[in-house]
Amino acid sequence: MGLLPHEKALVQRLKDEPFTFLGMYGREGDPKEIAARLKSENITWRNAMDLGEASDGTLWSTWAVRGFPQFYVLDEQGVIRQRWFGNPGEDVIDGTIEALMAELRTKKKS
Amino acid sequence: MRIRFFLTGSALLLLPLLGAARPAAPDDPQAVKQLQELERRLTEERAVWSELKQHAQTEAERAELAAAFPRDEFVPALTALANANKGTELAARAWVDLFRISRLIEDRALHAQALQRLTSEHVTSPEVANLTLMLVYGAPPWTAPDGAEALRKILAGNKDVGVQQACLAELALLVGMDESFGEAGRAEAEALLVRIEKEYSDVDFNAMTGKQFAAGARHEIQALRVGQVAPDFELADQDGVRFKLSDYRGRVVVLDFWGFV
Numbered sequence: 001m002g003l004l005p006h007e008k009a010l011v012q013r014l015k016d017e018p019f020t021f022l023g024m025y026g027r028e029g030d031p032k033e034i035a036a037r038l039k040s041e042n043i044t045w046r047n048a049m050d051l052g053e054a055s056d057g058t059l060w061s062t063w064a065v066r067g068f069p070q071f072y073v074l075d076e077q078g079v080i081r082q083r084w085f086g087n088p089g090e091d092v093i094d095g096t097i098e099a100l101m102a103e104l105r106t107k108k109k110s
Numbered sequence: 111m112r113i114r115f116f117l118t119g120s121a122l123l124l125l126p127l128l129g130a131a132r133p134a135a136p137d138d139p140q141a142v143k144q145l146q147e148l149e150r151r152l153t154e155e156r157a158v159w160s161e162l163k164q165h166a167q168t169e170a171e172r173a174e175l176a177a178a179f180p181r182d183e184f185v186p187a188l189t190a191l192a193n194a195n196k197g198t199e200l201a202a203r204a205w206v207d208l209f210r211i212s213r214l215i216e217d218r219a220l221h222a223q224a225l226q227r228l229t230s231e232h233v234t235s236p237e238v239a240n241l242t243l244m245l246v247y248g249a250p251p252w253t254a255p256d257g258a259e260a261l262r263k264i265l266a267g268n269k270d271v272g273v274q275q276a277c278l279a280e281l282a283l284l285v286g287m288d289e290s291f292g293e294a295g296r297a298e299a300e301a302l303l304v305r306i307e308k309e310y311s312d313v314d315f316n317a318m319t320g321k322q323f324a325a326g327a328r329h330e331i332q333a334l335r336v337g338q339v340a341p342d343f344e345l346a347d348q349d350g351v352r353f354k355l356s357d358y359r360g361r362v363v364v365l366d367f368w369g370f371v
Contacts, residue, residue, distance in 0.1 A: 002164060003368075006167075007366070018361040018362065019361060019362045019363075019364075020361045020362070020363045021363075021364045021366065022355075022358075022363060022364065022365050023366050023368060024365050024366060024367040024368070025348075025368065026367055026369050027369025027370060029370075031348075034348070034370070035348040037370060038348050046347045046348070046353070047347055047348045048343070048346070048347060048353075049345065049347065049348060050345055058343045058345060059367065062341050062343065063334065063341075063365075063367065064326070064329070064330045064334055065367050068367060068368045068369055069367060069368045070367040070368075071364060071365065071366055071367070072334075072340060072364070072365040073362070073363070073364050073365075074340050074363040074364075074365070075362060076359065076360050076361055077339070077359065078339050078340050078342075078355070078356065078358075078359055078363075079337065079338070079339055080334065080335065080336050080337065080338050080340050081336060083334070083335075083336060085247075085248070086248060089166070089167050089169075089172070090167035090168070091167055091168040091169060093364075097362060097364065100362045101362055104362060
């Protein structure tokens with residue numbers, strides 16, 4: 001929960017940029033209740049739900065999730081550029097994303 | 111759910127070690143008392159610190175916090191205790207305490223020294239068995255080279271089957287996944303996985319067989335390390351709308367694996 005204010009600020013700051021923040025919701029629970037809670041907490045970004053009957057185990061098998069939070073940062077080609085177990089610190093998150101955004105802007109120019 | 115159990119397996123693998131018996135009390139009761147008092151104070155400090163550290167979000171804030179730690183209260187006294195009781199379980203405990211402090215304040219020299227002493231003088235100690243967990247999980251990136259070296263030494267020097275399994279599994283994932291180890295690290299990881307398959311083929315490698323563990327770890331190293339194209343998925347979002355990760359090509363994407371507490 002400690003991360004949410006920073007995540008909201010990040011999403012807001014980059015809302016007009018080619019940037020997407022995707023939640024991968026993986027804790028057990030009723031999908032309807034979770035959807036309601038996302039709304040009440042003002043979490044506006046997309047959250048992939050890999051839960052209950054509909055679960056094909058994507059989170060747990062393909063992504064080898066061992067605990068929360070866990071982050072992957074992908075570039076515009078879908079290449080994994082960074083991965084963190086736990087919160088690496090807001091400056092590290094921001095710095096990594098900013099570097100990739102700058103890289104993307106440079107590529108688009110050339 | 112079987113698959114969930116399988117993939118959390120490498121974390122679960124280490125849990126039994128946490129319950130490992132405390133070493134027999136060393137001979138010098140005064141030294142024991144002194145260590146206990148230092149540890150009591152250290153626990154107090156650590157409680158304050160982990161709280162503060164959660165709020166330190168920048169390099170500068172973390173450095174400031176590290177500088178404020180009462181290093182002089184703990185490091186000289188613990189080092190003196192360890193040296194005066196060299197080779198005893200009490201010394202092992204003091205080195206583990208010093209190791210924890212080095213993590214807290216990012217003291218790389220102390221980190222290297224504590225691990226060096228623990229793996230050379232106390233490799234068969236239960237304290238070292240407990241240490242294996244801390245060398246990988248929650249370990250900051252700067253600790254990776256020392257951590258890997260310590261795991262190699264523990265693997266060579268401690269023949270307890272639980273410790274062997276933990277070291278094989280953790281070392282394979284550490285050197286296979288952490289990009290700082292490069293191609294050589296991946297080759298080392300593969301050799302360790304072959305060993306796990308061979309030695310624990312169909313026998314219990316904690317919650318799975320060695321074969322299953324090796325298959326999971328290979329997938330992780332091959333598909334999920336930095337530099338690989340992320341595996342695509344198709345899932346429903348909170349509104350029930352299905353989408354694919356590949357829909358977002360052309361954009362920088364953060365995947366945040368999380369859940370409400």
